[in-house]
Structures are given as C-alpha cells and as structure tokens.
C-alpha cells in the first residue's frame with residue numbers, strides 16, 4: 001500500500017533500470033529488447049511460462065550472464081560489464097531455487113561468508129569479529145533460524161533450507177534482492193511463511209523481485225506484476241489487472 005505500481009509514477013532515478021536488453025544463445029533469442037525500471041522499495045513479481053527468459057533476465061542483472069544489447073543500470077550506475085561479485089558489493093543479491101550452502105560449514109558460517117565477502121569488502125567498512133557475530137545472528141533471527149545457528153545446513157528441513165538461502169542473500173545487506181523460485185515444492189503454510197518473510201525483508205527497505213510460478217504467492221506478495229513470454233515483456237502493471245489481461249491468460253495463466 002502507498003507504493004506506486006507503475007514505474008512512470010516515479011520521478012527519481014529507479015534503483016534498477018533495464019533498457020532494450022537483448023540476449024541470444026546461438027541463433028535463439030532468449031531476451032528481446034526488454035525494458036524494466038524498478039523503483040526503490042518495490043515488491044515486483046516476475047512470471048512467465050517455462051523457458052520464457054526469466055532466469056536469463058536475472059542472470060543478466062546479477063552478472064552471471066552478459067547481455068549482448070541494451071543496458072543494465074543500478075542505483076544510477078551502468079553495471080553491465082561488471083563481474084557478478086562487483087554487482088553484489090554494490091547491493092545486488094539473488095537467491096537460488098536450489099539452495100547451495102557450503103556443506104562443511106554450520107548454518108551461521110554459511111551466513112558469515114557473504115557478510116565478509118560483500119559487506120566486509122565494501123570500501124571503508126571494517127567489521128570486527130563481534131560485529132560479524134551480531135550481524136550474523138540478526139540475519140538468522142530475521143528468518144527465524146537463530147536456534148539452528150550451529151547445525152549443519154543438511155540437517156535443516158526443506159523450508160528452513162530456503163530460509164537459509166534467503167538469509168545468505170540478506171547477509172550481503174542488499175538494496176535489491178532477486179528471489180528465484182524460493183517456494184517451489186513447499187506446502188501451503190510454508191509458502192505463506194516465505195511470503196511473509198519476503199514482505200518483512202521488503203519492510204526493512206529491500207527492493208525485491210520475486211520469480212515464482214505459485215500464483216497465490218505471487219498475488220500475495222506483488223505490488224506490481226511483469227510477464228515475460230518468449231523473451232518479451234507482454235504485460236506490466238497492477239497484479240489484479242495483469243492477471244485479467246487476455247494476452248497473459250492466453251500465453252501463461254490459461255495454459
């Protein structure tokens with residue numbers, strides 16, 4: 001509530017600005033002139049059928065893939081061409097659908113690593129050992145995993161593992177978090193739990209792009225909904241309008 005839905009309402013520089021983004025794999029066009037501006041503080045849902053280009057778009061934003069045409073700007077700065085770790089230090093974090101925690105580390109140590117390599121590596125920042133511990137426990141409390149700090153991640157349940165993945169992303173103190181299918185395979189109440197967690201993170205000032213196929217989660221979370229089909233943005237606006245759009249129903253929701 002109180003959040004502008006469309007990017008045009010914002011006069012300020014958007015946190016993320018993607019312009020005319022294009023990416024091919026050989027002769028296959030995975031992204032075709034995609035434009036997207038995301039204002040600071042927004043909760044944006046990104047949906048589309050399998051293979052529509054959502055992950056490719058996220059990879060071009062986070063730096064694991066390089067776009068061929070167009071541009072990506074973050075916080076007013078052009079970042080396409082920057083390696084992924086540099087983008088992470090600027091405040092861009094993503095979580096993965098399949099969590100990949102370090103096996104030999106505890107839950108707390110898994111959170112400490114991104115803290116050290118992103119926050120601790122920012123210019124002018126020196127975190128003492130006790131500051132590291134405090135921040136680590138703060139992030140674990142945010143995801144309600146403080147009691148599991150000394151466990152091995154592989155002793156966690158599926159939903160706890162997803163929370164750890166989000167905690168690792170949050171440890172980097174991001175301005176933008178891209179949550180890639182954080183809820184796949186979870187029960188109804190676990191999905192609600194993760195949606196509530198993402199909303200709490202957003203309330204702490206983090207702009208969030210959520211990629212998700214579970215529509216009740218998308219609708220509960222999103223202030224704005226963007227639909228990709230065959231590498232093109234076919235709809236962008238208020239979720240309740242977008243899900244009624246006949247092109248969206250025909251290409252995705254009706255299938």
Ligand SMILES: Nc1ncnc2c1ncn2[C@@H]1O[C@H](COP(=O)(O)OP(=O)(O)OP(=O)(O)O)[C@@H](O)[C@H]1O
Nearest residue numbers: 025026028030048049050051052053054055056057
């Ligand atoms: N490294 C790659 N090499 C060749 N083709 C690729 C590569 N990565 C993605 N693609 C193709 O690009 C298209 C878009 O894939 P992408 O993974 O971005 O879709 P998606 O919307 O994230 O799908 P899903 O919902 O299934 O995760 C697909 O046809 C995919 O096969």
